[in-house]
Amino acid sequence: MSGAQSATRALALLEAVTLDxxxxxxxxxxxxxxLAPATGRRLIAxxxxxxxxxxxxxxxxxxxxxxxxxASRVSPHARLIEAARPLLRRLAQAERATAYLGVFEGExxxxxxxxxxxxxxxxxxxxxxxxxxxxxxxxLAHLTETRLDAxxxxxxxxxxxxxxxxPVAMRxxxxxxxxxxxxxxxxxxxxxxxxxxxxxxxxxxxxxxxSLSGPPTRFHPENAPEIAxxxxxxxxxxxxxxx
Amino acid sequence: MSGAQSATRALALLEAVTLDxxxxxxxxxxxxxxLAPATGRRLIAxxxxxxxxxxxxxxxxxxxxxxxxxASRVSPHARLIEAARPLLRRLAQAERATAYLGVFEGExxxxxxxxxxxxxxxxxxxxxxxxxxxxxxxxLAHLTETRLDAxxxxxxxxxxxxxxxxPVAMRxxxxxxxxxxxxxxxxxxxxxxxxxxxxxxxxxxxxxxxSLSGPPTRFHPENAPEIAxxxxxxxxxxxxxxx
DNA sequence: CTACAAATGCTCATAATATGAGCAGTTCTA
DNA sequence: TAGAACTGCTCATATTATGAGCATTTGTAG
Numbered sequence: 001m002s003g004a005q006s007a008t009r010a011l012a013l014l015e016a017v018t019l020d021x022x023x024x025x026x027x028x029x030x031x032x033x034x035l036a037p038a039t040g041r042r043l044i045a046x047x048x049x050x051x052x053x054x055x056x057x058x059x060x061x062x063x064x065x066x067x068x069x070x071a072s073r074v075s076p077h078a079r080l081i082e083a084a085r086p087l088l089r090r091l092a093q094a095e096r097a098t099a100y101l102g103v104f105e106g107e108x109x110x111x112x113x114x115x116x117x118x119x120x121x122x123x124x125x126x127x128x129x130x131x132x133x134x135x136x137x138x139x140l141a142h143l144t145e146t147r148l149d150a151x152x153x154x155x156x157x158x159x160x161x162x163x164x165x166x167p168v169a170m171r172x173x174x175x176x177x178x179x180x181x182x183x184x185x186x187x188x189x190x191x192x193x194x195x196x197x198x199x200x201x202x203x204x205x206x207x208x209x210x211s212l213s214g215p216p217t218r219f220h221p222e223n224a225p226e227i228a229x230x231x232x233x234x235x236x237x238x239x240x241x242x243x
Numbered sequence: 244m245s246g247a248q249s250a251t252r253a254l255a256l257l258e259a260v261t262l263d264x265x266x267x268x269x270x271x272x273x274x275x276x277x278l279a280p281a282t283g284r285r286l287i288a289x290x291x292x293x294x295x296x297x298x299x300x301x302x303x304x305x306x307x308x309x310x311x312x313x314a315s316r317v318s319p320h321a322r323l324i325e326a327a328r329p330l331l332r333r334l335a336q337a338e339r340a341t342a343y344l345g346v347f348e349g350e351x352x353x354x355x356x357x358x359x360x361x362x363x364x365x366x367x368x369x370x371x372x373x374x375x376x377x378x379x380x381x382x383l384a385h386l387t388e389t390r391l392d393a394x395x396x397x398x399x400x401x402x403x404x405x406x407x408x409x410p411v412a413m414r415x416x417x418x419x420x421x422x423x424x425x426x427x428x429x430x431x432x433x434x435x436x437x438x439x440x441x442x443x444x445x446x447x448x449x450x451x452x453x454s455l456s457g458p459p460t461r462f463h464p465e466n467a468p469e470i471a472x473x474x475x476x477x478x479x480x481x482x483x484x485x486x
Numbered sequence: 487c488t489a490c491a492a493a494t495g496c497t498c499a500t501a502a503t504a505t506g507a508g509c510a511g512t513t514c515t516a
Numbered sequence: 517t518a519g520a521a522c523t524g525c526t527c528a529t530a531t532t533a534t535g536a537g538c539a540t541t542t543g544t545a546g
Contacts, residue, residue: 005249006248007253007286011253011295038506043247046250047254050254056324056326058513058522059523060325062318062321063314063317064317065317067310067314070257071313071314074305074307075264079297082299086543268493270492281537284493284495300543302492
């Protein structure tokens with residue numbers, strides 16, 4: 001608030017000109033904001049030089065290409081990732097397991113956060129098949145009917161003996177998952193891995209899920225309710241953090 | 244360049260933080276730019292307040308939602324529109340006709356500029372069917388095979404007795420148009436309207452075309468070569484203006 | 487739970503910096 | 517061709533940004 005008057009003016013001008021979209025002349029906007037014409041032109045020249053504004057004709061300016069370049073770097077997940085990370089780290093340490101945050105993108109699961117035991121091949125930003133992971137099945141369970149039809153049109157390649165590859169069986173599994181409120185992966189992706197996942201509903205337009213995974217002896221369907229409860233608590237705290 | 248130091252710094256910081264995407268701490272970026280920490284934090288606070296940056300966690304910032312909002316207002320056509328407008332106005336006045344600039348968007352033609360005689364129902368930003376206008380046929384003639392197949396899958400509704408509604412005939416017409424280098428609309432959209440259009444190739448990723456239209460007595464196929472020549476000259480000047 | 491480290495928020499004197507008026511040159515329009 | 521609007525420049529003034537330093541909060545690690 002205090003200080004940075006010229007920066008404040010420059011940003012206000014950037015917004016005003018961009019939102020106007022070249023309808024009014026720059027001078028009109030400048031004086032409309034109560035600025036001296038000379039000051040306004042200086043700031044506009046600066047914004048043009050930086051590519052944030054673009055001169056479209058005599059006295060007309062509009063948002064520039066650099067604005068799009070910068071906006072393309074804005075990750076809609078960034079805030080959620082950093083809100084979830086510390087909670088997932090704590091949970092992973094307490095349970096001596098690995099905690100994930102994932103989202104369904106392009107028919108696959110993207111892992112946005114991985115915290116805890118650093119075993120396995122998964123890394124952040126990795127994409128994995130959805131049908132054989134806890135997070136994947138949890139997210140598939142909340143797909144619309146048409147989206148799910150499209151997804152199940154492709155063959156489900158088995159990764160272990162227990163991978164569900166039959167579309168009918170998968171639909172039943174997803175129905176059960178939705179009814180239960182959490183997903184269970186019992187050695188469907190790897191023989192030495194079990195997993196439980198719970199949803200993080202409709203944050204910022206997408207559906208996310210968090211999971212906890214580890215050795216199948218502990219991450220066994222029998223222990224799933226207890227693990228799911230802890231995940232649900234973490235999910236609640238994450239949602240709370242985002243306000 | 245001269246003046247506006249704090250604005251310059253704020254914009255540089257906005258770019259640096261956004262491009263970094265929350266990987267480095269804000270402090271690192273600030274000192275990396277040679278700024279005093281206090282100054283950097285002031286500017287970051289300002290950018291956050293304006294929504295251009297968003298705090299993702301302790302010391303971590305990334306591009307904010309307002310950046311996307313502003314970028315969504317950036318019209319990729321804006322520069323071309325204003326570059327073309329004065330030339331089309333001059334041409335329209337000299338020929339006592341109406342000049343248009345159009346682009347193919349969403350299977351239809353969007354009229355970006357209309358200059359000259361203000362008759363008819365067309366307005367800027369209006370979308371019209373492509374198959375019965377000069378600009379539309381010129382743009383269709385440069386579509387890829389698959390895109391044209393998709394376009395011609397929908398029925399061509401006749402607007403006058405002369406509208407081309409047969410897909411086979413339309414393909415022949417488009418081949419002729421491409422070979423000829425300009426499109427002719429001989430009362431295909433309205434009984435009292437003729438039109439000639441020439442392309443403005445691949446400016447900023449899209450294909451645009453400009454046209455001149457008026458009464459069918461003057462805008463008759465016989466006069467098309469002469470009118471097309473004038474349009475081509477205008478098209479050349481427009482391209483030149485964009486550098 | 488405790489302690490540590492880093493980020494945040496604040497004040498304040500200094501002088502560096504933005505300001506805006508005014509003029510000259512340019513570019514577009516009528 | 518004439519006129520108007522945009523553009524680019526200089527310069528003295530004082531408004532305004534600056535950055536150091538300290539107090540507070542917040543998150544992390546042991």
